[in-house]
Amino acid sequence: MSEAKPRIRVRGLTKIFGDKAGAALPLLAAGQNRAEVQKQTGAVIGLHDVSFDVGEGEILVVMGLSGSGKSTCLRCINRLIEPTSGTVFVDDTDVTALDERALMEFRRTRFGMVFQQFALFPHRTILRNVEYGLEVQGVAAEARRERALAAIETVGLKGWDQHYPSQLSGGMQQRAGLARALALNPDVLLMDEAFSALDPLIRRDMQQELVALQKRLKKTIVFVSHDLDEAIALGGRIVLMKDGRVVQEGTAADFLANPADDYVRRFVEHIDVLGVVTAGDAMRAPAAVKPWQSTAAEALASLVQTGEPVMTVVCHEGRFQGTVDADTLRRAGETELRLLLSDREACVPTSATLNETVAKLAGGRGEIAVIDAERLLRGVIANADLVAALARRRADTAH
Ligand SMILES: Nc1ncnc2c1ncn2[C@@H]1O[C@H](COP(=O)(O)OP(=O)(O)OP(=O)(O)O)[C@@H](O)[C@H]1O
Ligand SMILES: [Mg+2]
Incomplete structure (x- = not known):
């Protein structure tokens, strides 16, 4: 990453599910692992002491096996899940300190989210789906339409605005989901396994297009994936998680050259060395x-x-x-x-x-x-x- 100040700073983010946080935190601080704490207190540790930065215009991939805490981490960034402790800064705003009202406003104007399930409204056309967030914001009809059509064009769906979701392929629906997020012109895109439901060829197309789009729009993107090939295709830094903690942060080539432990080593075992190591x-x-x-x-x-x-x-x-x-x-x-x-x-x-x-x-x-x-x-x-x-x-x- 460049020396420029990061857009997002995550510090010591911890999430304990349930009401046993009081009992669990001291045990975690004393160095006990997730399984031990859960056994003793019944608390489920979603995240423990997670810290990383995301630079302006960077695609950071949060990666790890199922249950490692990726989604929890992403959702703590915009507080769809309330962190137990730790802070999240976006530029100079401490998101974790915002009151309810300010948080709603911040979420609406600064964050876009794209999930694996496209969650389009089946009875709305693509245009009206993409307009949805703007409608909620109270943007006037004419401006709304213009911005939605521009976003639809950006994701390569021009001409499909009057169709219904069921008339589109999975890949096209995923694009529509992305257009819906982009229409709001957020600085930060949070994407959770956004391409995982797509078949491999379309998925690769979408990855390439996201990279190209990113170059043009310069969004800051946090992308959750369990797939190393996807992380490599997106080309940026990776935060690799295990049991709610960050095991290693770096590029795939860093993991290959200096794996922090056996978990990382196993992750990169089948990596295409020729596609990762650079000149x-x-x-x-x-x-x-x-x-x-x-x-x-x-x-x-x-x-x-x-x-x-x-x-x-x-x-x-x-x-x-x-x-x-x-x-x-x-x-x-x-x-x-x-x-x-x-x-x-x-x-x-x-x-x-x-x-x-x-x-x-x-x-x-x-x-x-x-x-x-x-x-x-x-x-x-x-x-x-x-x-x-x-x-x-x-x-x-x-x-
Ligand atoms: N609402 C919740 N209540 C209790 N435990 C939860 C809740 N949400 C997540 N967890 C637990 O937190 C841990 C991390 O879950 P998370 O969904 O973040 O994993 P993930 O890495 O996104 O996994 P996947 O790849 O399967 O989506 C898991 O052990 C999970 O059971
Ligand atoms: Mg998940």
Whole structure:
């Protein structure tokens, strides 16, 4: 996440269901686990001491097995479930301190919610379903219609506004549910297993569209999912929960590289390493780099010394310019490198997955550059580095 102040700050969020909180809290504080506390006091621990931040325009995925506390966590953020203790800040507002009236107002204007069950009204058209929240807010008919139609278009349902929910497929109904939330133009979207009822292909489409939508609308999204592939597709940070607590927070690649415990390790066991590990993770410092005014003879000497397959060439500011292979250097004598450059595209961004990196390597000369958004050279990856990175991950996941 960037240094920018987070939109949502969750601190020490704890939820104990039932009326035994008084008895349960001291036991939890003393380090007893959920099962022990439940056995002794009968209290069900929904959440215990959960803290995390969500940045502006970020999709944070709350993940974990069934019963781990994901929905409880999400619902405590807008107090559909009243937390037992802890705080939730959205920007400068302490949501946990709002009185009933202020909370209603805050929920209506700042939060949007999307659930697994689309919960559309069957006897209302899609338009009237999407208008519903605006109607409750008392928005005038004309403005309501305009905003609802815009939201319907945003989710790709243009032309379906006069249809009824039963005339739409599951995926389309889910889109309508999303449009209903978006029509209210909330800053924060809370999504609970929103795509879980969809069949796999449509689900993948929806994930991609949510990411694209997010790039345009810059909402802050907390997305609950029990599915690691979904978390990876949504591309952001993950808060992994177990028994009402956060076990680990980070990207899927972080979990893979440094699993906090066996639970995390099991979660990432079947992960597609090539789709998660990035070029930035697998790269190494370049051994053979020259500025483009250097001569072919100088470059050749450096290649021979380092054993690299190609010379990586940068401009005087360190931006990647291209590569030159050994054969070309041998024939070129004192010619400057900038006249010999080939393969300006022999590079990937640090964020490229190994899948993308493999594709680039396959078409090249055995080594590619890894660059940042300014094209500055950050590292290189040769075939052997890729194999080494894969071998490392395999060893990690097999302990
Ligand atoms: N209203 C409630 N009263 C009592 N216990 C509850 C209540 N809601 C949730 N719980 C308990 O809190 C724990 C966490 O539930 P939660 O619904 O947050 O899990 P989840 O991670 O969302 O699971 P799932 O993937 O099945 O939706 C569970 O043990 C559950 O039984
Ligand atoms: Mg749930």
